[in-house]
Amino acid sequence: MEAFEYASPHTTESALKLLGGRWGETEILAGGTDLISAMKDRVTTPKRVVNLKKIKGLKRIEYSAHSGLRMGALVTIQDLLDNKVAREHYPALAQAADGIRGEQMRHMGTVGGELLQRPRCWYFRNGYGLLAQYQGKSLVPDGQNRYHAILGNSGPAYFVNASSLAPILIALGGKARLHGPEGEREVELRKFYTTPMKEEDREYVLKPNEILTEILVPPDKGGKMAVYEVREKTALDWPLVAASVVLHLSGGTVRSARVVLGHVAPVPWPVPEAGQALEGKAVTEEIADQAGKAAVSKATPLSQNGYKVRLAHIAVKRAILSAVKGEA
Amino acid sequence: MRRKKDRPRKTASEKPSLTRRDFLKGAGVTVSGGLLGKSIVADAAQPESKNEIVGPGAVPVTLRVNGKVHKLNIEPRVTLLDALRDRLDITGSKKVCDRATCGACTMLMDRKPVYGCTVLAIEAEGHEITTIEGLAADDKLTPVMAAFVNHDAQQCGFCTPGFVMACTAFLERNPNPSLEDIEKGLGGNLCRCGTYWGVRHAVLQAAREMKGGSHGNV
Structure with missing residues (x-):
């Protein structure tokens, strides 16, 4: 790890004063489970690290029937899992959090850090940059791409967003609250993630001098929800594909449906096509299967990841059936 | 200070020699404190008080490990695991992947399990650290x-x-x-x-x- 300056401010305001205007110059430290390893691998070599863990206000988790769930960015994955009210109102959020293992990761890792974790793309992690380029050309299409994107992969980015929580939070209509030098702003999470077009870009709209301080989730209003992850390993790894579903039913038929895929594209990938396949219909295994098929209808797999298309199809189907049965 | 029981017993024919760990400890480079207090971040706004920022050189860090207080002078980049193993000779927690994956460095921080390789020693200040040595x-x-x-x-x-x-x-x-x-x-x-x-x-x-x-x- 390269040497760096270190600060541990007690308020968001004093933390903001320590941030620079360019990515890479300063890094924000929360749980550290991604950042410290990335610094050891020289994926990032900040000159200054700003630890947020002494800011008490960022560790709150609250629910009200009127405004929904508010989670400070420093709420740990374990805090979220231990919060009975959050589990009761957003069971699928707890399901997604439960996929994050083991206990060390859950006690250290924060909700904010989970949402802002950098891609796991092995080219990125081994020094080829976010766009995995060598001599101006991406190494992914002709390279080892079995875990890469099957959607939104027309280039130049081919990695997948690694967050487990973002897809369900997007399906629930969640927002991110960001603090910057000019004050606060709220961004819908579905607009929070962006596909980088240049190597200097990031995977989200957060600016280098801003801090993600809170996640806001609207009240659940009787939604049926589930997350279905397909994994190679049950721990110490990220899902191959995950589907998050939030359904509203009236009289046995689907009134509205939000389906968001994870780990298939450079951003969490909402699939309105799947929702449309469900709306106005009673959920049967066949209808759920059709929705799964619709979800991957625009997939453009790379040379080694065609299998992920089938996984995403089935993940959507199973998430829908699980949501309807109230299994989350 | 050094706990003899952790070391392999020497046989009569064995010459007293430098262990690998002693060598590594002795070879530690002392970093000049010259950079202390002077910011190396060019275009970041400067904080109200310069005292907020420490490093990149060595800074005093106090760790409470297995109920004992240790005062160290280390750079902010030193992990808790390295501080324990290389500076305090508390070597029960192992360094294997060094990337928050394998769990060999698991220790407790305020009774919660953490990967010691992925906590900075400076972050651990003010927390109660328990390693395998402090369990029994x-x-x-x-x-x-x-x-x-x-x-x-x-x-x-x-x-x-x-x-x-x-x-x-x-x-x-x-x-x-x-x-x-x-x-x-x-x-x-x-x-x-x-x-x-x-x-x-x-x-x-x-x-x-x-x-x-x-x-x-x-």
Whole structure:
């Protein structure tokens, strides 16, 4: 790890004063489970690290029937899992959090850090940059791409967003609250993630001098929800594909449906096509299967990841059936 | 200060020699404090008080490990694991992947399990650190340790201190675990020898004993 300056401010305001205007110059430290390893691998070599863990206000988790769930960015994955009210109102959020293992990761890792974790793309992690380029050309299409994107992969980015929580939070209509030098702003999470077009870009709209301080989730209003992850390993790894579903039913038929895929594209990938396949219909295994098929209808797999298309199809189907049965 | 019992006993014919660890300790480079207080970030706004920023050179850090207070002078980039192993000679926590994956460095911070390789020592200031050395009172095995012995829950033993710490923390939160709970709860530790079967059954036995059940094998 390269040497760096270190600060541990007690308020968001004093933390903001320590941030620079360019990515890479300063890094924000929360749980550290991604950042410290990335610094050891020289994926990032900040000159200054700003630890947020002494800011008490960022560790709150609250629910009200009127405004929904508010989670400070420093709420740990374990805090979220231990919060009975959050589990009761957003069971699928707890399901997604439960996929994050083991206990060390859950006690250290924060909700904010989970949402802002950098891609796991092995080219990125081994020094080829976010766009995995060598001599101006991406190494992914002709390279080892079995875990890469099957959607939104027309280039130049081919990695997948690694967050487990973002897809369900997007399906629930969640927002991110960001603090910057000019004050606060709220961004819908579905607009929070962006596909980088240049190597200097990031995977989200957060600016280098801003801090993600809170996640806001609207009240659940009787939604049926589930997350279905397909994994190679049950721990110490990220899902191959995950589907998050939030359904509203009236009289046995689907009134509205939000389906968001994870780990298939450079951003969490909402699939309105799947929702449309469900709306106005009673959920049967066949209808759920059709929705799964619709979800991957625009997939453009790379040379080694065609299998992920089938996984995403089935993940959507199973998430829908699980949501309807109230299994989350 | 140095605990003799951790070291292999020397035979009569063996010359007193420098251990690898002594060499590494002696070879540590002292970093000049010249950069202290002077910001190396060019275009970041300057904080109100310069005292907020420390490093990149060595800074005083106080760690409370196994109930004992240690004062160190280390750079902010030094991890808690490296501080314990290389500076304080508390070497029970092992360094394997060094990337928050394998669990060999598992220790407790305020009784919660953490990867010591992925906590900066400077972040650990003000927290109570417990390593494998601090678990047993009066050199008596804890129920988890005894159950590891009974169930042959180790082969090469390199993952064992981390596993014992993770199991101890897990049982504190889950006093009545099922095998499935154990499998899930210990997902943060790897054993390349594959002693998972023994570990799981060791945890089951320790759980029974910690509730006051009888000693003995499953």
